[in-house]
Amino acid sequence: MPASTLGQRGPTEHHRREQIIEQANTHFRLYGYRKTSVASLAKSIGVSSAYLYRFFDSKQAIGQAICHSVLHGMHLQLQQIVDSDLPPIERLRHFIETACQLSLELFLQEGRMQEVVIEALQNNWPTVDQHRLDLLEQITALVRAGRESGDFERRTPLDEVVQGILFALTACLHPVLLEIHPAEKTRQGLLVVTQLVLRSLMP
Numbered sequence: 001m002p003a004s005t006l007g008q009r010g011p012t013e014h015h016r017r018e019q020i021i022e023q024a025n026t027h028f029r030l031y032g033y034r035k036t037s038v039a040s041l042a043k044s045i046g047v048s049s050a051y052l053y054r055f056f057d058s059k060q061a062i063g064q065a066i067c068h069s070v071l072h073g074m075h076l077q078l079q080q081i082v083d084s085d086l087p088p089i090e091r092l093r094h095f096i097e098t099a100c101q102l103s104l105e106l107f108l109q110e111g112r113m114q115e116v117v118i119e120a121l122q123n124n125w126p127t128v129d130q131h132r133l134d135l136l137e138q139i140t141a142l143v144r145a146g147r148e149s150g151d152f153e154r155r156t157p158l159d160e161v162v163q164g165i166l167f168a169l170t171a172c173l174h175p176v177l178l179e180i181h182p183a184e185k186t187r188q189g190l191l192v193v194t195q196l197v198l199r200s201l202m203p
Contacts, residue, residue, distance in 0.1 A: 033115040071131040088146035100172035152201040
């Protein structure tokens with residue numbers, strides 16, 4: 001079963017399910033994930049708890065659907081950069097900068113959405129694993145394109161390079177770390193990291 005549908009019930013395509021996810025998303029942003037119960041969520045949406053359980057078997061299933069929706073949205077925006085016609089170096093630079101900016105907007109400017117993602121990280125929700133795999137795939141495509149064009153070195157094993165880049169981005173992708181450091185400090189640090197990454201890739 002796909003990570004995005006774990007804990008979901010009823011027809012896969014159903015407009016009411018999408019409405020519930022959208023309204024629950026707004027509710028979690030306002031009040032947080034941890035303090036929300038299925039009963040309070042149902043009340044805010046204007047339905048009964050029993051009705052919610054027709055589509056989701058738990059609050060976690062709703063949270064997972066929202067988490068998938070948000071992270072998938074990030075993936076689609078980053079994929080546009082991967083598929084762009086920019087030179088490989090600029091494509092990778094733009095990818096890193098955009099990944100950081102999207103994370104800052106999501107975790108620091110979008111209400112209390114970070115609670116949902118932190119919950120996902122702490123409980124190993126499949127959506128988080130998929131997001132990491134998506135990032136690895138995208139970074140792999142960017143580095144491979146740079147190697148094929150001759151812009152990036154080919155001596156280091158590709159998987160080591162990709163894992164290293166993703167690890168270097170952790171400070172601007174993890175909601176807890178973003179809460180610890182001021183946004184401007186994170187942006188400044190990212191500029192330094194980006195330059196180091198790009199220099200390390202030079203032939």
